[in-house]
Every structure is written in structure tokens, then in C-alpha cells.
Amino acid sequence: MNESPHLRFEYSVYKSGEEVGVDVCSFIAELILRLFSCSSHETGLYYALDLGGTNFRVLRVHLGGQNGGLVNQEFAEVPIPPELMTGAADALFDYIAAELAKFVAQEGQEHELPPGRKRELGFTFSFPVNQTSIASGTLVRWTKGFSIDELVGQDVVTELTRAMKRQNLEMHVSALVNDTVGTLAGGRYTNKDVAAAVILGTGTNAAYVERAQAIPKWHGALPKSGEMVINMEWGNFKSSHLPLTEFDNALDMDSLNPGEQIFEKVISGMYLGEIVRRVLLKMAEEASLFGETVPSKLQVPFILRTPDMSAMHHDTSSDLKVVASKLKDILEIPSTSLKTRKVIVEVCNIIATRGARLAAAGVIAILRKMGKDVAKEGELLQKTVIAMDGGLYEHYNEYSKCMENTLTELLGEEVSKAVEVVHANDGSGIGAALLAASHSQYL
Ligand SMILES: Nc1ncnc2c1ncn2[C@@H]1O[C@H](COP(=O)(O)OP(=O)(O)O)[C@@H](O)[C@H]1O
Ligand SMILES: O=P(O)(O)OC[C@H]1O[C@@H](O)[C@H](O)[C@@H](O)[C@@H]1O
Numbered sequence: 001m002n003e004s005p006h007l008r009f010e011y012s013v014y015k016s017g018e019e020v021g022v023d024v025c026s027f028i029a030e031l032i033l034r035l036f037s038c039s040s041h042e043t044g045l046y047y048a049l050d051l052g053g054t055n056f057r058v059l060r061v062h063l064g065g066q067n068g069g070l071v072n073q074e075f076a077e078v079p080i081p082p083e084l085m086t087g088a089a090d091a092l093f094d095y096i097a098a099e100l101a102k103f104v105a106q107e108g109q110e111h112e113l114p115p116g117r118k119r120e121l122g123f124t125f126s127f128p129v130n131q132t133s134i135a136s137g138t139l140v141r142w143t144k145g146f147s148i149d150e151l152v153g154q155d156v157v158t159e160l161t162r163a164m165k166r167q168n169l170e171m172h173v174s175a176l177v178n179d180t181v182g183t184l185a186g187g188r189y190t191n192k193d194v195a196a197a198v199i200l201g202t203g204t205n206a207a208y209v210e211r212a213q214a215i216p217k218w219h220g221a222l223p224k225s226g227e228m229v230i231n232m233e234w235g236n237f238k239s240s241h242l243p244l245t246e247f248d249n250a251l252d253m254d255s256l257n258p259g260e261q262i263f264e265k266v267i268s269g270m271y272l273g274e275i276v277r278r279v280l281l282k283m284a285e286e287a288s289l290f291g292e293t294v295p296s297k298l299q300v301p302f303i304l305r306t307p308d309m310s311a312m313h314h315d316t317s318s319d320l321k322v323v324a325s326k327l328k329d330i331l332e333i334p335s336t337s338l339k340t341r342k343v344i345v346e347v348c349n350i351i352a353t354r355g356a357r358l359a360a361a362g363v364i365a366i367l368r369k370m371g372k373d374v375a376k377e378g379e380l381l382q383k384t385v386i387a388m389d390g391g392l393y394e395h396y397n398e399y400s401k402c403m404e405n406t407l408t409e410l411l412g413e414e415v416s417k418a419v420e421v422v423h424a425n426d427g428s429g430i431g432a433a434l435l436a437a438s439h440s441q442y443l
Contacts, residue, residue: 136155
């Protein structure tokens with residue numbers, strides 16, 4: 001296990017300006033310093049709760065200390081009922097706390113803690129937060145499919161703590177972290193070359209390790225390590241250079257957060273399938289793609305999910321039978337010609353390729369900001385690892401392959417050899433548990 005460096009975490013939530021690369025962002029939230037010493041000395045049982053855009057995961061991590069590292073981890077994943085994403089605040093947090101209580105109630109003797117000691121939790125909250133301390137932060141705004149107005153501006157740790165009390169669950173939230181920062185922390189724990197993390201899941205985001213003196217707007221004390229983590233919230237990137245179409249603009253207007261998260265809406269899992277649906281609908285209306293009548297199901301927003309899109313895109317059968325079954329089962333289109341099915345696969349390919357190439361452009365922007373996108377004369381290129389996670393990256397192989405090929409194309413053969421993309425599976429959960437351990441109230 002590499003001795004992990006001490007990282008001083010600076011949290012910032014960026015709101016994109018018109019022309020946004022990291023270096024032209026304007027900070028909208030107070031920056032807060034967080035000392036994160038992910039040394040490998042942590043021992044004991046720690047928990048993580050990861051609230052994402054589609055699922056939430058409860059994780060128990062057993063850390064073995066100096067040489068033991070990560071002894072084992074067990075987790076449960078539950079889908080978030082859609083109605084809780086736009087319902088009452090207490091309903092969402094009561095559901096989460098109840099699932100947490102269920103997970104703990106199933107534990108055996110081996111998970112008993114010393115008397116008087118509470119279970120400790122790292123809370124991964126995959127939404128923009130104005131971080132106010134290691135274990136507190138207020139929700140800046142909702143993204144993806146969530147929209148619970150009464151929670152905006154509220155401290156999400158306070159909400160979770162109250163819900164746990166209502167469930168009589170004795171657990172202490174030791175750390176609050178964004179999933180991208182958790183993935184970076186988890187990745188860095190095992191590999192010191194990890195310099196950035198990218199999530200491509202229901203939503204998207206990136207975080208990277210920045211040189212402290214390269215943050216002009218930072219006015220706090222400089223960390224001893226000289227490094228800080230920037231949570232970019234890059235999903236909110238917006239630029240006149242983004243290749244937006246009428247389909248993107250209509251999707252944005254119909255969304256829960258019009259005008260926001262534009263980059264996320266063209267590259268992430270919640271939206272790719274919906275863009276394909278909108279394109280097919282127009283082709284049905286204006287070019288009779290499915291014959292004289294427009295299939296009624298094709299008019300239903302989000303009926304075509306990105307997993308369905310990737311299944312059609314990955315269809316290798318000569319008669320595209322997977323495409324045929326998706327059209328039948330989801331859109332109630334009983335039969336189509338092979339020619340029509342090939343058009344549908346091409347539409348999936350175009351939308352996925354655009355998303356993947358834009359995601360790669362985002363990664364290049366980070367490498368450029370870190371000065372790692374070009375080989376300097378006479379200098380040996382230091383290895384840079386990008387920790388990737390998220391269901392879209394993990395399951396949409398055509399997308400992730402296109403993204404990685406684009407990185408090579410944009411970096412060139414020589415530099416791309418020094419840049420490695422690794423799948424940090426559930427890095428955010430492990431990262432959150434590590435943060436909980438490193439900020440334990442029992443230290
Ligand atoms: N087979 C698949 N093909 C393409 N995309 C997928 C597939 N499975 C899941 N996804 C995408 O991944 C997202 C879930 O990402 P994940 O990281 O697991 O959860 P969360 O976004 O809740 O953190 C889904 O919303 C979907 O867009
Ligand atoms: O893991 P998920 O749900 O796909 O979330 C990824 C990103 O989704 C964005 O919408 C959030 O603003 C980010 O904070 C988050 O990191």
C-alpha cells in the first residue's frame with residue numbers, strides 16, 4: 001500500500017460563467033479547508049452512505065491499519081423511488097435512514113463496536129454543496145431528477161442526523177463529501193498518481209488535485225502539502241462552443257432545472273436516452289421513420305433510458321434483434337425493417353459519440369490546467385491517473401471506449417502513454433468511509 005500523501009481539501013462549488021474552463025470559473029461558494037490525512041493508519045469499521053442520482057448505496061468498510069489497508073467491504077444498493085426525488089424532505093431522509101437502520105440491524109456479533117462507541121459514517125452526497133465544515137454543508141441546488149425546494153440552503157448532514165434519530169439509529173456523521181471527491185480520495189488512497197476523478201453516472205462531475213498557489217481566489221492559509229482538491233461541478237459548464245441542437249434546448253426547457261447543468265445534459269446517463277428519443281420522435285413525425293403513424297409511446301419523456309440505448313448500440317446480431325425487442329417492449333413498435341433498425345443504432349452512436357468526446361474534452365481541460373497535457377522539452381513525463389466511476393462509464397462500453405480513444409487522439413501517442421484511466425469501482429463509498437475514519441470523533 002503506497003503511503004498516501006496528506007491532502008488538504010479545499011471545497012469549492014463552481015458556477016460556470018459563459019466561457020468556462022477551470023481557470024475562468026468564478027467561485028460562488030465559500031472555500032473551506034479540510035485536512036484530509038488519508039494515511040494508511042486508520043483501523044476499524046466505518047460506514048458510508050452514497051446518495052446518487054439513481055441509487056443510494058450503504059457501505060461498511062473494515063480498515064486494517066498500517067499494513068492491513070482495506071480488509072473488506074460490504075454494501076447494499078437500493079434504487080431511490082422517483083416520487084421521493086420530488087416529494088417532501090423528511091420523506092427522502094426517512095427512507096434513507098430506514099435503509100441504513102435495516103443494513104445495521106442485519107449485522108452479527110462480528111460488527112459489534114466497543115461499548116460507548118457510535119458507528120461513524122461518511123456521507124457522500126452527489127449534489128452541489130456549499131461545504132461549511134468536514135461534516136456539514138448546505139445544498140446549493142438540486143440536479144438530475146431531484147427537486148425538493150424546502151431542502152435548498154439546508155444542511156444535509158443535519159437533515160440526515162435528524163432522520164437517523166427518528167429511526168433510533170445511533171450513528172454519527174463524521175464527514176460529508178461529494179462523490180467525485182470521494183472517488184478521488186479513494187483512488188488516491190491506493191495510488192498516489194491519481195490526480196483527478198471523473199464521475200459519469202446519472203449525472204457527471206470532476207474533481208482534481210490543484211497546486212494551492214494556482215488558486216488566485218483562495219485567501220485562506222496555504223496547506224502544508226501545497227495541494228488542494230477542487231470539486232469542479234463541471235456538469236454546470238455552459239459555453240457557446242458546446243455543440244447544442246434543438247433537441248438539447250428542448251430537453252433543457254422541459255427539465256427540472258432549465259438553463260442549468262448544460263454540460264451534464266449532453267454527456268451523462270440521465271439524458272442520453274432521452275435525447276435519442278427526441279431525435280427518433282422528430283424522424284417519426286417528419287420522415288415517417290415508423291410508418292404513417294407516430295408511435296404514442298415515443299411521445300413519453302424519459303421512456304427510453306440510457307441502458308436501453310446502450311443495449312441497442314451494443315447489438316451485434318446481424319438482424320439487430322436486440323433493437324427489435326427494445327422497440328417492441330418499450331415503444332410498442334411491433335415490427336420494423338432492418339434498415340430502420342440500422343438508422344436507430346446510428347442515432348445512438350451519434351449521441352453517445354458526442355457525449356464521450358465532450359467528456360474527453362473535459363478531462364483534457366483538467367490535464368491542461370495541471371500542465372500535464374503536453375510533454376515539456378527534456379522533461380520526463382510524470383504518470384497521471386484519472387479515476388473514473390459511474391454506471392454510464394462502467395456499463396456503456398462503446399461510450400467509455402470512445403472517450404478513451406478521444407483522450408489518446410487529443411493528447412497524442414507520447415503524452416497519452418503517461419495518462420492512465422482506471423475504473424475506481426465505488427471509489428466514492430470507500431473514499432467517504434476513509435474520510436469518516438480520518439475524522440473520527442474517537443481519534
Ligand atoms: N447498462 C447501462 N448502459 C448505459 N448506461 C447505464 C447502464 N447502467 C446504468 N447506466 C447509467 O448509469 C446511471 C447510474 O449510475 P451509478 O453511478 O450506478 O448511480 P448514481 O448515478 O445514482 O450514482 C444510470 O442512471 C444510467 O444512466
Ligand atoms: O453519481 P451521480 O449521481 O451520477 O452524480 C454525479 C454528479 O452529478 C451532478 O449532477 C452533481 O451536481 C454532482 O455533485 C455529482 O458529483
